[in-house]
Amino acid sequence: MSKKLGANITCPQCAHVFPMQLYRSLWVENPENKALVLNNEINAMTCPKCKFHQRLEFPFLCTNVKRGFALWYEPYPDPQIDKDVADYRKHMGPDSFYAKAPRISDWEAFKRKLLEMEASAPQQAAPVNVSPEMQKKMAGFVTYLEQRNKQKKQGEAIKKFFGKLLGKFQKSREVTESLDALTSLRPKFESDGIYDSLAANKIFTEVRSIIVREKENTVHSISVDKWNPSDLALLLISKSSGNALSCGQYHIYRGTLSGEGQGYRKVFRKSIEELVKSGFITEEEAKADFEQIQENIKGVG
Ligand SMILES: [Zn+2]
Structure with a gap:
């Protein structure tokens, strides 16, 4: 990306x-x-x-x-x-x-x-900082609790707990925005078909966890690359459904998708169409992406 x-x-x-x-x-x-x-x-x-x-x-x-x-x-x-x-x-x-x-x-x-x-560079980067305001607030709260609990051990435990909480708050703006964007995209992927909704549900669950798990990437895409959160969500949807279609797991035999596989293809197509609408990719790029996926589908199973 x-x-x-x-x-x-x-x-x-x-x-x-x-x-x-x-x-x-x-x-x-x-x-x-x-x-x-x-x-x-x-x-x-x-x-x-x-x-x-x-x-x-x-x-x-x-x-x-x-x-x-x-x-x-x-x-x-x-x-x-x-x-x-x-x-x-x-x-x-x-x-x-x-x-x-x-x-x-x-x-x-x-x-x-x-x-x-x-x-x-270290193998794993140090986490990116939270906004200073949030850090100050959390730090102030920890100090307050520490004073109240003079017993050192208890203080340490609380500090540890809030340290973890602070970790959770890190980069939460970009993650929250992306999760919100994902939620508001869901109705566009609504379908009556049982396999279609099964596929859409699985993809949305997977993308939700990617946005949270790959926090650094989410922050980078939104704050540095200045992507629209909705485009990020759509891109992840297209990647996840594209992967599902290319892995062969949703084929009944080589080149032929199962019912659920066809659901993934609909999700993929929809995400690409939406990315064209938002101007994130061109129609030519969308066409090329779809042809590539069709090729992948043909080759596995
Ligand atoms: Zn020339």
């Missing part, structure tokens, strides 16, 4: 103008994305007219949410990055890896830094 922006590119060789999607942020925990950077193929254009090929000097953010590091490629000073960094300081805290991401203008130095940060 990464963020892309549309732009009109003018070919430096033949002056042909064509639209292109450029990466503004990239998840480098994904090996394919990391390879895009290391092979100089990130934000690389190929002119549809004269086939001229070149990497474009476009600023973008690389993040590895799981391992807690981020870095900017900033070939020329970009005021939007100043704004984004200010945003991260506010929402994720000044010590978060988002706020502290280095900004590197030289392409070769940028690639070296990416490998260096990856090599020295």
Whole structure:
């Protein structure tokens, strides 16, 4: 999951103008994305007219949410990055890896830094901070209880309990927004068919738990990639139903879906249609996604 922006590119060789999607942020925990950077193929254009090929000097953010590091490629000073960094300081805290991401203008130095940060990053990132207000409130409450319970052991137990509660509150805004969006999408997936509702129920339950379990990803998608919570929910629905269709578990035999499998296909199709309506993907992208799933369905079972 990464963020892309549309732009009109003018070919430096033949002056042909064509639209292109450029990466503004990239998840480098994904090996394919990391390879895009290391092979100089990130934000690389190929002119549809004269086939001229070149990497474009476009600023973008690389993040590895799981391992807690981020870095900017900033070939020329970009005021939007100043704004984004200010945003991260506010929402994720000044010590978060988002706020502290280095900004590197030289392409070769940028690639070296990416490998260096990856090599020295911990295997599991420290959790992103809660809003300072919430932290203060919770901390104040813990102190209050500690004073009241002078017996040290009791105090410790309570501190532990509220520490856990504090953990639960972490990143809750993005998670809550995404869960709310998921709930309001449910009626769109309503169906009379028993297998269809079975499939929809299973997918919604799975997506609900993914949003909560993969908190860091939820926070990142909403606060950093600035996705609409409803788009995130739809994307997860399409991924979950797509996985179900491609695993062969819902086939009666090779290439042929069971009743429940057909329910998953409806859920998948609906989620893709909704993503087109919201403008998150184009009709061409939706068509390609659906064809890919049809191919996967044919190949398994
Ligand atoms: Zn050209």
